[in-house]
């Protein structure tokens with residue numbers, strides 16, 4: 001397996017099955033900005049139409065005023081209204097060319113503004129929609145390490161669309177207008193010479209068609225490698241403390257170097273081909289210009305060469321050369337458009353791929369509102385296994401097997417057991433971070449899958465072992481989720497969580513910034529801020545997952561005191577390693593390898609002399625008196641733990 005194979009995820013499968021991504025995005029998001037698009041299109045056509053004015057006016061003026069080979073005529077203007085005096089014709093032509101240049105500049109500005117409003121408006125909505133979609137995805141999606149990939153879609157890929165919706169769309173219109181206008185003008189001026197000039201067009205189209213076919217997979221690969229690089233960098237940054245403490249900087253550098261090298265190779269693959277395409281297009285269009293110059297020049301000098309017949313005036317020849325030049329530039333730019341289009345298509349596929357990942361955990365159409373929660377919890381024969389994200393159900397290992405737990409309103413039930421037994425999984429299923437594979441979890445008699453997700457989650461206060469704080473002030477973190485709470489409520493919650501004391505000791509009190517993920521606070525302080533947040537939330541059900549892990553005994557005592565106060569009149573499900581913290585629970589459920597092996601009060605379980613009594617023995621330091629089988633089992637369990 002190569003480094004990047006490790007990132008193969010469910011997102012890739014959805015991306016690969018996307019068809020016509022740009023059309024789809026345009027259909028979905030274009031109408032919202034349709035007036036800008038319309039204004040952009042109209043001003044584009046007019047702006048690029050002015051480009052044709054100069055050569056045509058100059059050509060007719062040379063023939064009528066200087067060489068006398070033709071009559072003075074301006075397109076779309078009746079002859080009778082044009083002056084007959086050559087000096088007047090000369091000044092009128094100059095004025096028309098000047099007006100066309102000025103009008104062209106103003107129209108170009110209007111075109112740029114309108115097209116950018118369109119492009120950025122579409123990108124804004126796509127980015128916001130993609131972010132909202134990402135928030136609705138279930139935890140399985142995030143477990144499969146797709147953060148960097150998703151960031152790359154939200155940033156790089158959406159930005160890539162700008163080039164398509166602004167530059168590529170604008171240039172396509174320009175090329176369309178110029179090609180149609182110039183072709184008509186050339187055919188009108190001299191159809192025979194026009195065929196020589198336009199002979200390059202089928203060659204250019206064929207060459208472009210070949211290019212689009214060979215470059216597409218290279219662009220897809222390029223975008224994938226950028227996603228991989230983002231994922232790798234994101235991982236390295238989140239784990240920076242581990243990297244430093246294990247002195248693995250060089251190892252991490254090497255990994256980033258490897259993925260960067262993939263990006264480099266993928267980009268070079270694209271560029272090598274682009275650089276062969278561009279000069280190829282320029283060669284063909286240059287050859288058409290040269291052929292027009294040689295044949296047209298000979299024609300003016302010494303009459304029609306080769307198969308050509310009739311007359312070519314100097315003015316017509318000048319018109320031809322000026323128009324052909326106007327034609328060859330944009331035709332060679334087809335290369336850019338194809339390039340932008342392919343690049344944007346690869347990005348569009350990734351955006352649509354994200355949009356297509358199904359939201360598996362969401363409200364059912366008739367979801368029940370949970371008002372006045374009593375807090376009765378029931379795990380009824382719950383079986384569950386984590387989805388590996390590869391879509392292979394057979395590869396899913398059972399983590400919980402037929403688990404039954406009941407908690408009456410106001411009761412405290414503790415879940416204990418060896419590491420990897422499935423305790424945290426029990427908590428996550430209640431919050432519907434995942435859905436059970438079999439059986440049901442009920443709150444007040446309602447299956448959690450039938451109630452409104454927001455109601456369910458706001459009725460549960462979850463304090464987990466790894467507390468997350470946002471970069472912001474302490475007050476903002478406590479208020480998170482109850483944004484209407486005032487300062488008094490915040491302070492009251494902090495007091496109840498035994499956090500007020502340490503907060504006051506900080507340089508800026510409640511306005512102290514906690515740093516990213518709360519790094520500027522100690523583990524125990526972070527934990528108490530999280531508890532204050534839960535106090536403020538005032539939930540009917542408390543879910544404490546090793547809330548006192550990683551703190552010293554004194555802090556544990558403080559936290560425990562605040563938790564006991566919080567739990568006093570609420571349904572509480574508490575997961576604990578330190579059995580001393582839960583020995584007063586109404587019921588203790590002992591899990592082992594995903595099954596409930598014992599349940600009862602602390603005294604009952606000690607009397608039963610089973611796994612709980614053994615675990616208690618370990619924590620009381622009575623290792624010598626433990627049965628051999630338990631010690632052997634413990635070492636097996638910790639070997640098995642990270643599945």
Ligand SMILES: Nc1ncnc2c1ncn2[C@@H]1O[C@H](COP(=O)(O)OP(=O)(O)OP(=O)(O)O)[C@@H](O)[C@H]1O
Nearest residue numbers: 143386399418419420421422423424425641642643
């Ligand atoms: N997101 C996940 N994806 C896949 N497997 C997981 C995931 N989370 C946990 N597991 C696996 O599920 C099993 C139960 O994990 P869980 O965290 O519920 O155990 P636990 O009893 O809380 O352990 P500990 O006491 O060490 O926290 C473990 O084997 C673990 O490897």
